[in-house]
Amino acid sequence: MGVLGSPAAGGGVERASYTTKFGSLESFDKGGVELVNDDARHYAFSNVFDVASRSKPWEKVAVGKNMEYVLEVVRAEGISEWRTAAHDEFAVCLDGEVTLDLVKLDSSPLAEGSEGSVAIDGEPVGPRMGRVYLKRGHQALLPAGAAYRFTATVTGVMLIQTIAGPDTQFRWAQICQTV
């Protein structure tokens, strides 16, 4: 504890400074479910850094699911394949540094209204849209109809807000607290 801060508006004395604790592949702590009268599996409790530390690069491992929607954790290491979806997706960089390249596809392999993302064979065909340099805490739009590719300049962890697709990996029993 540092030097005491001045009294806050509410009258209590605060610390002079605070340290915000984020997790990373290198360093994370897990909490957990302390059961009184329930089943741990109902909570599907896991940790994104723990999952990514045991994943292959660019695997899309579901850590959250609500009906058709999923949250995927991706270990960002090296260069990803090109992917696309017919709806917006979002990527949050939770650790590391990742460059995002976007190309507007001349023709999408996906029907309008289809759900989830798919890999594109080879290089995407269409005009370049732009490039985004993501660091920890940054969130990017993966716009509907665009092809996207990630390049991890520093190995890290991405969180993807999307809909379950053919490449979403479900391995709840391996990643979650079960008892």
Added chain:
Amino acid sequence: MTVSDIQVVQSEGTNAEGYHEFSLGEFTFRRDEFFVYIGWPTGNHIMSADAFLRALQRDVAWDFFYGVVNFDGVFGTVNHYGTVDIFAGRYNESYRKAELDYSENVETPQIRETFKAVLADWTNATFDPFASPHETGAAFGIKNGENISAVTRRRVAANRMVAVPGDEQIRSDASGFPVNRMFRDVDQSEPVIEVEPGYEGEVAAFSLFAYLSRSDVTWNPSVVSACKDSLFCPTTEEYILPIIHGNDRVEWFLQLSDQITWEVEDRDTGAVRSRVVMKAGDICAMPADIRHQGYSPKRSMLLVWENNSGDIPDLIASGKSPTYPIEF
């Protein structure tokens, strides 16, 4: 019903402490220096003015949110998305057994305008119900001015994503959102973006962590990105969630920074089910048959993830969909 049709029922004059008294259906509301008194045909209830106003602020700001907003173990609201149940003792086993529970269904605009009027009248100049106890003065005492700007903050809700042109914009010193005292160590750099001409509306990114470090409120999930009905509703948390939330669907929490402890109870009876300790990177579901209240010892960043589909409450209530999200 339009807002101009709505009559908020309140006393003509103020009581000895300077506050108006209100009624909604058969429910009555009055406050004095320390307490709020809620009455209904089969009983009455007393709450700290501080706890009541913090809970009322969330109920109003979230437009009654998803499912049940318990102000405490007795009083609260249930959202039916067009109408709202206002209840006493409905999710309290003792009240139910004694048949002292009571509930009324009211049109949303009626309860919205009534609750807004109560919040405006009972919040003094010294108090901000959205702030942590370190950041605000007391809720207590006789009527002492008002804090209308605090209790009518605009609700932030991105259509596509924060920072997309035409959508919600990032926060800055200039826009009136300085970095919070407990997040001064959070990196404020924004992503570098290179956009080809014509794609300015689609190549977009922002620092979610910097955005959250500049939030001026606690326990107020607000949408930053939407994938159809999948909503990212991050929020910054400090001290205690002022309500006990009983959702009508599964919701998920991803702890982005620091730590929150959740007390989890049965949604209908209040019986203890579990305690969930979440540290940075932890993710877990809150089943649809529980209620939860969080405790955050330091201001923390929490990603609340909601499925906004209007079909879900019926699927869950009818048993067509399970109350938990995953079959192992």
